[in-house]
Amino acid sequence: MNPEVTGSRREKLANLLADGENVIVFGNSQDKLSKFSQDNNFLYLTGLAYPELIYVAGKFGGRFNDMLFIERSDPERIVWEGKKLSAEEAIEISGIKRVKYLDEFYPTLSAMCPMMKTIYANLGFADLSRPMTFPMFKLEPLRTRHPQIEIKQLNDLIAPLRKIKDSWEIQQLQKAIDITGKGIMDVIETATAAMMEYELEAMLFYRMQRSGVRNWGFAPIVASGLNAATLHYEKNNCRIEAGELILMDVGAAYNNYSADITRCFPAGATFSERQKQIYSIVLDAQKRVIEMIKPGVTLADLNQATTTFLAEGLLAIGLIENTDDVTKYYMHNVSHFLGMDTHDLGGRMATLEPGNVITVEPGIYIPEEKLGVRIEDDVLITETGFCVLSQNIPKEINDIEEIRQAALRK
Ligand SMILES: [Mn+2]
Numbered sequence: 001m002n003p004e005v006t007g008s009r010r011e012k013l014a015n016l017l018a019d020g021e022n023v024i025v026f027g028n029s030q031d032k033l034s035k036f037s038q039d040n041n042f043l044y045l046t047g048l049a050y051p052e053l054i055y056v057a058g059k060f061g062g063r064f065n066d067m068l069f070i071e072r073s074d075p076e077r078i079v080w081e082g083k084k085l086s087a088e089e090a091i092e093i094s095g096i097k098r099v100k101y102l103d104e105f106y107p108t109l110s111a112m113c114p115m116m117k118t119i120y121a122n123l124g125f126a127d128l129s130r131p132m133t134f135p136m137f138k139l140e141p142l143r144t145r146h147p148q149i150e151i152k153q154l155n156d157l158i159a160p161l162r163k164i165k166d167s168w169e170i171q172q173l174q175k176a177i178d179i180t181g182k183g184i185m186d187v188i189e190t191a192t193a194a195m196m197e198y199e200l201e202a203m204l205f206y207r208m209q210r211s212g213v214r215n216w217g218f219a220p221i222v223a224s225g226l227n228a229a230t231l232h233y234e235k236n237n238c239r240i241e242a243g244e245l246i247l248m249d250v251g252a253a254y255n256n257y258s259a260d261i262t263r264c265f266p267a268g269a270t271f272s273e274r275q276k277q278i279y280s281i282v283l284d285a286q287k288r289v290i291e292m293i294k295p296g297v298t299l300a301d302l303n304q305a306t307t308t309f310l311a312e313g314l315l316a317i318g319l320i321e322n323t324d325d326v327t328k329y330y331m332h333n334v335s336h337f338l339g340m341d342t343h344d345l346g347g348r349m350a351t352l353e354p355g356n357v358i359t360v361e362p363g364i365y366i367p368e369e370k371l372g373v374r375i376e377d378d379v380l381i382t383e384t385g386f387c388v389l390s391q392n393i394p395k396e397i398n399d400i401e402e403i404r405q406a407a408l409r410k
């Protein structure tokens with residue numbers, strides 16, 4: 001990410017703000033002994049993947065101003081934590097001209113308070129049964145002493161920006177998808193019955209790290225047999241039995257942009273007749289839903305169509321007798337936005353626009369047959385229709401069986 005990329009985003013942000021409106025984004029903290037991962041809104045606006053930073057922006061008298069707060073370097077801590085981000089580096093990476101230190105945050109904010117009407121902050125979930133998030137905690141003194149200032153969720157302000165991907169973002173997503181696809185191919189070319197699910201996970205992660213990826217976009221699902229009928233199975237600790245179908249729902253995060261792909265393949269060289277039957281219904285529905293995609297179509301339209309297509313398929317093979325019973329075997333939404341967050345900002349009922357990237361992931365889950373099938377691709381909405389970014393990852397039965405046969409001959 002470079003200052004031109006984040007600079008144009010801050011310009012768009014400035015245009016969204018009315019006089020007296022402000023944005024405060026708290027970067028993530030570094031927990032000891034764990035991998036650092038930046039807050040996505042912070043990274044989106046600044047490009048800075050360093051801990052303990054704060055971004056503050058506001059519009060007063062028609063003028064937009066923004067600044068960064070960074071840590072002061074403590075010479076005694078350098079041997080433990082390494083050198084902190086310097087003001088010069090922060091300016092160079094982000095393009096934000098004004099940089100202050102964290103101990104100046106409250107004095108600066110206090111001076112701004114009389115002019116502030118609204119603050120959009122990355123508050124996080126407002127669930128009252130949970131402790132305050134760090135941003136809530138940091139803004140609590142302001143909230144109690146200046147109750148006239150309205151504090152709102154940054155996501156609501158920034159979602160319209162983040163759900164339209166620029167070409168740089170599409171490149172990052174494509175890279176994440178291609179690397180994920182290579183990892184999926186490694187697994188389909190190598191896996192055998194009697195392996196553990198987590199061995200397959202390891203093959204995927206090995207390929208990801210060898211390809212410049214440090215993190216999963218989300219906890220990977222590698223599920224064999226009955227486990228594939230558990231939607232959010234993440235244990236990945238079962239032995240793969242002969243004859244089972246294996247479901248992988250995985251995604252690498254490249255520069256914090258997450259792929260989200262699901263593929264299924266048989267533990268043996270071929271699908272069983274029943275697996276083929278169910279798989280074909282899901283694949284057919286998935287292709288028909290993808291064909292519908294173009295600007296103006298809503299996610300609700302895609303959900304509706306998916307239910308109809310899957311119901312048709314299940315009625316035809318006699319698994320259900322009424323269309324409504326399809327919800328017994330298919331119970332989730334077909335699409336979500338994809339980006340820095342695997343379930344990206346944009347909502348569940350949005351109308352599609354050029355530059356959106358969504359998943360298309362119908363499935364059928366039959367626990368009593370120890371069978372779960374989901375097929376998921378990542379799709380860019382274009383001016384005239386769609387482009388399947390994950391089209392190179394095989395999903396046709398013949399293609400998968402061919403790879404499996406070659407794999408098992410080895
Ligand atoms: Mn998904």
